[in-house]
Amino acid sequence: MRYLGLWLGWLLLLLAVPCRARRMREPPPPTAVSRVTPVEHWLRVKLNQFMASDTRTFPMRFYYNDEFAGENIVIDIGGEWEITSGWTLGGLPYDIAKQLRAGLFYTEHRFYGKTRPFNNTEVSSLQYLSVHQALADLAQFIHYIKSDAFERGQFKSGKVVVVGCSYAGSMAAWMRQTYPHLVDVAYADSGPVLAQVAYPEFTTVIIRAIRESGGEECLSRIAMGMKQVKDLLANKTGIAQLSQIFNICTSYETFTDREVTDFLMILTSPLIDIGLVSTYLKLACAVLTNGTAPHPVQRLADLLFALNEMPCMDLNYTNILGWFRNTSYDSDASEDRVWIYQTCTEFGWYQTYTSEHEPYFPSIPQHLDYYLQHCRELFFKDFNEERVRQGVKRTNMMFGGLTHRPDHLISVAGTHDPWSVLAPNASHGHTKSPVYVIPRATHCQALRDSRRDDSQELRNARKAVLDFMYENVYGMTPLSGATHTEATPVLLGLAAAVQFLH
Structure with a gap:
């Protein structure tokens, strides 16, 4: 899932790039309190962790903060983002390392950030991308940290703690489950452990959050704005007004069904952020209920522009697809492309529509094929619903979903x-x-x-x-x-x- 931070979930895969070049983001770093400067390190790990005869390796990046280093180890697992040193300078992982007198490590996931097994994200390269390979990378990493090759064996007898949030939280739980002989205890924050093809509950929780913390007035303003947007989309004059209000890059007289969906997805992106970043809800509802704009549609636009830097809104599907088809790591969409691949092959998690979402989120696609089309157009020409279902089934078979919970x-x-x-x-x-x-x-x-x-x-x-x-x-x-x-x-x-x- 994305943390756009948080990396934002599959829904924002199409929102982000039309707005601006927007890389996957790690969770907002905590306030720095450490007295030391973390050191960047590299470890060569196996490309194919499950084939002994394949001797190819690639450099895996990690940060190390030795401020409290005794013999224990705390590993903050990086997810679908580029890691920075900030998460070794404060926050709960830092507090855990302090309490346990542990070295604090922050690891980067294969194919994200600067940890690049290949110099591209072609499908032939991405065949080596999976959560199982990434967990095995961490297992190799633990072996290395506990060996004489690192800090002269300082951590050889220590206990190993893994922590993570979001997808990295899932990995923390799965590391304890898969490698209990290497990981002594784990902490998973907001980590989904059940792979699921369609995920309408995502939006249900967001509506609940707005209602409980923003109030009915905030929800009402959203519904009013969305109704006016849909009314304007019904004719050429209305579309021209929307093009002006939302600064759409190309002048439109009509929208295709896809352009309508993509436009609405971009429009609702700040509302999706509400459940992912705690400070967004107050900001969003303040703009919607106390803003100076007289019309609900303009207030939705004000909210969008308050949270997104964009010279104009690009709805050209060819342009959007081009971002994700670019297999160079120089592309601003490279990490988005990599995460899409993981949703296609392992997790699903596609936000779909239910009737209760209608007044607030008319953007959510009702059918899975909207998402499956991207798997076909970016990676596999023969991709279908059965293929993603088999990937999801395998993930749940390997880890147990919500039916199995490891100890510690x-x-x-x-x-x-x-x-x-x-x-x-x-x-x-x-x-x-x-x-x-x-x-x-x-x-x-x-x-x-x-x-x-x-x-x-x-x-x-x-x-x-x-x-x-x-x-x-x-x-x-x-x-x-x-x-x-x-x-x-x-x-x-x-x-x-x-x-x-x-």
Whole structure:
């Protein structure tokens, strides 16, 4: 899923590029508190981790912060983005490393950022892209960090902790499950573990978040604006007005069905961001309810321009397709292309339409073929729905989806996170593998540094993570008489509240 940050999920794959050159983004870095400068390192890992006779390798990038380095290891897993040093300078991974007296590492996923097995993203190259290969890269990385070849064997006897959020949170859970002999304890924040072809629940959660934190007036303004947009799309005069209001690059008298869908997807992109970045909801609803523009359509435009830098809006499908067909890493869409490949072959996660979305998100495609067409046009001419279903089935067969939960894993989810439906909720937790569901928390919010306006439930969940890590590494609670169960009301009390996830 994307974190456009967050990388934004499949829905934004078509939104982002028409607006501007917009690379995949890692979660917003926390406030830097470290006293040291992290060092960039490279490790040559196997291209094909599952064929011993294939000796080809490529350089995998990682950052290392040794501020607290004893013998333990904390690995912050990078997802579908280019890593920067910021996530080794603060935030919950940094706090975990401090508490465990551990070296803090931040790894980059194959085919993303500067970790490039090939100098292109041709289909022949992408055959070596999968979550299984990426997990095996991490296994090789752990072997290296615990060997005499790194820091003279300083970490040889230490415990290994992995953490991650979003897709990287999924990987953290799957690392503990797949390599329990290498990973002692894991923390997964907002990590979906159930692959699913169609995913209408994504938008359902966003509507819920707007209603609970933005209010009915905010939702009403969205519905009013969308209705006016649809009315204007019905005739040439209206389309001309929309072209002017939204600064569409090419003058249009009519729109094709595809151009209408792409236009509406771009228009609703700030609303999708609401569940992914906690500060966006207040901004979005302020613009929509308190803005100076008299007409709801203009307020939607004001919101779009407030969150996106774009000289004009390009709806030319040939241009859009050209961005994603470019196989050079110099392309600003290279990482988007790589993530699309993973959704086509492993995860699905295609946001589709249901009737309850109509007043607010008329942009969501009703049929899967809208998405499958991109898999065909970018990668496989014979791609069909059965192929993505088989990929999703294999992913769930290998990892168990929501039916299996490894021990020594702690997970956190937020009720305003649109990916939470595919992540464990309170009903999946048990003593050795608790799940904390935080009311009104958004995507990856617990992983970030603490802020004054954080809820008590969010603070409790962060403390629970720290306590859980300490207990599993040292076999004791960090303070006499204190245990991670201080936060368990979040785990138990929210069980009923999150049943809407199932």
